[in-house]
Amino acid sequence: MIWLDTLVQGVLLGGLYALFAAGLSLVFGIMRLVNLAHGDLIVAAAYLILVIVTLTGLHPLLALVIAVPLMFAAGWALQTLVLNRLVGQDILPPLLVTFGLSVVLQNALLEGFSADSRKLPAGGWLGTASVDFGPVTVGLVPLLTFASAIAVILALNAIFYRTALGRAFRATADDPVTAQLMGIRPARVFSMATGLALAVVAIGAVWLGMRANFDPAIGPARLIYAFEAVIIGGLGSLWGTLAGGVIIGVAQTFGAAINPEWQILSGHLAFLLVLLLRPRGLFPRGST
Amino acid sequence: MAYRSTTSTPAARLFGIVALIVLLALAALPFTGNRALMQELFSVLILLTLAQFWNLLAGYGGLVSVGQQAFVGLGGYALFGLTALLGLNAILTLPLAGLIALVIAVPMAWFAFRLNGAYFAIATWVMAEVLRLSLAQWKALGGGTGTSLPRDVVGGTWGLDAVTALTGLRAAGARDALSYWLALILAAGTIAGIYALLRSRAGLALSAVRDNEVAASAVGVDANRIKWLVYLTAAFGTGVVGALVYLQIARISPDAAFSVTDWTAYVIFIVVIGGIGTIEGPIVGVIVFAILQYTLSQFGSWYLITLGAIAILTMLFAPRGLWGAISARTGLHLFPVRRRLTRV
Numbered sequence: 001m002i003w004l005d006t007l008v009q010g011v012l013l014g015g016l017y018a019l020f021a022a023g024l025s026l027v028f029g030i031m032r033l034v035n036l037a038h039g040d041l042i043v044a045a046a047y048l049i050l051v052i053v054t055l056t057g058l059h060p061l062l063a064l065v066i067a068v069p070l071m072f073a074a075g076w077a078l079q080t081l082v083l084n085r086l087v088g089q090d091i092l093p094p095l096l097v098t099f100g101l102s103v104v105l106q107n108a109l110l111e112g113f114s115a116d117s118r119k120l121p122a123g124g125w126l127g128t129a130s131v132d133f134g135p136v137t138v139g140l141v142p143l144l145t146f147a148s149a150i151a152v153i154l155a156l157n158a159i160f161y162r163t164a165l166g167r168a169f170r171a172t173a174d175d176p177v178t179a180q181l182m183g184i185r186p187a188r189v190f191s192m193a194t195g196l197a198l199a200v201v202a203i204g205a206v207w208l209g210m211r212a213n214f215d216p217a218i219g220p221a222r223l224i225y226a227f228e229a230v231i232i233g234g235l236g237s238l239w240g241t242l243a244g245g246v247i248i249g250v251a252q253t254f255g256a257a258i259n260p261e262w263q264i265l266s267g268h269l270a271f272l273l274v275l276l277l278r279p280r281g282l283f284p285r286g287s288t
Numbered sequence: 289m290a291y292r293s294t295t296s297t298p299a300a301r302l303f304g305i306v307a308l309i310v311l312l313a314l315a316a317l318p319f320t321g322n323r324a325l326m327q328e329l330f331s332v333l334i335l336l337t338l339a340q341f342w343n344l345l346a347g348y349g350g351l352v353s354v355g356q357q358a359f360v361g362l363g364g365y366a367l368f369g370l371t372a373l374l375g376l377n378a379i380l381t382l383p384l385a386g387l388i389a390l391v392i393a394v395p396m397a398w399f400a401f402r403l404n405g406a407y408f409a410i411a412t413w414v415m416a417e418v419l420r421l422s423l424a425q426w427k428a429l430g431g432g433t434g435t436s437l438p439r440d441v442v443g444g445t446w447g448l449d450a451v452t453a454l455t456g457l458r459a460a461g462a463r464d465a466l467s468y469w470l471a472l473i474l475a476a477g478t479i480a481g482i483y484a485l486l487r488s489r490a491g492l493a494l495s496a497v498r499d500n501e502v503a504a505s506a507v508g509v510d511a512n513r514i515k516w517l518v519y520l521t522a523a524f525g526t527g528v529v530g531a532l533v534y535l536q537i538a539r540i541s542p543d544a545a546f547s548v549t550d551w552t553a554y555v556i557f558i559v560v561i562g563g564i565g566t567i568e569g570p571i572v573g574v575i576v577f578a579i580l581q582y583t584l585s586q587f588g589s590w591y592l593i594t595l596g597a598i599a600i601l602t603m604l605f606a607p608r609g610l611w612g613a614i615s616a617r618t619g620l621h622l623f624p625v626r627r628r629l630t631r632v
Contacts, residue, residue, distance in 0.1 A: 028406070032405075032406070033406070034405075034406030034407065034409070034410065036354070036409070036410070082600075082604065085604060086603070086604070091352070091405045091406055092346065092350070092352060092564070093603050093607060094406075095352050095406055095409055096352070096556060096560055096599070096603050097600050097603045097604065099354065099553070099556060100556075100557070100560075100596040100597070100599040100600040100603070101596070101600060103549070103553050103557075103592055103593075103595075103596040104592075104593050104596035104597055104600070107589035107590075107592045107593045107596070108589075108593055110589045111588075111589050111590065111593070220413075220548065221417075223410070224410065224413060224414055224417065227407070227410045227414070228414065231403070231407065261421075261424070261425065261432070264417070264421055265418065265421040265422065268414055268417060268418045268421070269418070271414065272399060272414075272415075272418070275399060275402060275403075275411075276399070279402045279403075
């Protein structure tokens with residue numbers, strides 16, 4: 001039964017990684033841009049929620065009502081003021097600028113909040129509650145994390161395939177020049193996409209902060225998990241990203257069950273294995 | 289009327305003489321016995337060498353790697369393994385560390401080249417993490433907490449006696465002087481080597497791939513081969529640097545040896561600020577870096593915030609960096625690679 005338990009924990013952890021990865025997947029799908037500061041933005045969002053909780057006394061989940069619009073605005077501003085100047089054929093400028101942003105953000109958080117690790121108060125009941133599924137018992141927070149990953153993917157897919165904004169996203173992703181002829185402004189579409197990505201980041205951050213401790217230095221590792229989930233899933237498929245997150249999560253919990261020092265390493269090895277066998281990921285767009 | 293193709297310019301010849309004088313002056317530093325300055329310049333020369341190799345990768349090869357710390361760490365661990373465990377002399381392990389980094393770079397490149405552009409960058413980072421976590425399992429070298437280089441390895445380094453006799457420095461000073469000289473040779477050798485590469489046939493192909501990969505392929509340049517060449521060259525050089533750094537520090541741990549901040553972030557900022565895609569760029573960048581470090585080092589993380597912000601602003605408003613701006617305004621090239629026709 002211990003293995004079944006490990007498996008379930010891994011799947012639920014995968015939900016968190018999928019939340020980290022959804023924004024990355026969305027942005028890459030639309031503008032072929034990888035934001036190397038994505039992990040640090042997750043950590044920054046966790047601190048933002050911490051500040052809101054401390055100032056207002058709200059529960060972290062309620063604080064999302066403030067944090068999600070703020071992160072959306074931050075993403076919109078980042079894209080409009082900085083990244084839109086750099087989107088183009090050459091991938092070097094956006095990579096180097098977002099890498100610089102990652103280092104700046106990490107050290108600014110260090111300066112503002114010190115290196116001490118923090119946690120979001122889940123409240124007495126939610127933090128410890130668990131659900132009994134017969135052979136395995138799972139914590140309510142991990143379960144809700146996974147549920148919100150599914151909800152976020154459903155919502156993003158609905159936006160993508162059923163709204164005018166989604167149509168603009170898809171059109172710009174396919175061919176920005178033709179999209180422009182149809183009256184779409186790619187720069188505005190990009191700004192909406194990055195805003196949306198950071199809104200999702202805020203949702204990932206609240207679960208990250210309630211599940212475990214966080215400090216300013218953990219951003220890059222979150223970026224790497226998110227990236228691995230996107231690649232394993234195959235570019236452009238959000239359900240694939242969830243599957244990728246689950247694979248990383250399961251590999252990590254099994255690695256940790258064998259030897260706690262192997263947790264992160266086995267996640268990376270699972271990623272390299274997929275890259276070896278299926279270089280285009282498990283569910284590349286266009287396969288079905 | 290006869291014409292000759294040449295890359296040489298009067299300005300470059302003058303600069304060559306100045307560079308030689310500067311090099312001789314730098315080489316003479318240990319005779320003053322100023323250990324603090326030697327240690328400062330050691331780190332500057334190390335960063336300059338790393339920056340040249342990263343610039344070769346990203347600026348010329350178009351391969352933006354965020355995982356060069358993999359080879360610094362491999363070089364460092366190779367030094368420790370070969371000296372502390374196998375008993376080789378430290379000097380001998382410097383080239384061997386480069387070779388080990390090169391051999392391990394082959395499967396790494398094979399993985400990373402499956403992804404292009406932005407995903408290549410993160411893939412290199414993942415592999416550096418895999419190496420860090422794997423070497424943290426190497427209990428003979430202290431596992432996750434690391435270990436120190438045995439005293440007899442440090443003291444038995446070839447050349448120490450000669451340096452002592454030459455400079456009259458005591459043991460610790462002689463070690464600093466030896467490391468400093470090795471770093472100076474490495475930095476000057478790297479710059480000369482990369483300059484020679486760029487002026488060669490392969491360098492012409494490299495510049496063509498940098499400017500336009502499709503067009504270069506159309507005229508028969510094997511872009512993939514060029515990328516392998518650049519990646520493996522950078523791995524070798526970075527590995528040697530790693531071994532030299534950890535010979536000087538004499539203490540290694542996985543977190544320090546595979547630090548993305550120390551071995552890649554600084555290096556990227558130096559190249560971006562100085563000017564990517566030129567040999568002059570990293571040199572200008574490292575000078576700016578050293579000045580900033582000197583003035584801001586007591587402010588802790590503000591230093592990195594400032595450096596990152598300058599790099600971002602450079603990329604936004606002067607994407608060719610400081611040297612690019614100078615060069616565009618004056619037409620100056622200190623390491624000319626452009627072939628011009630002159631009448632004989």
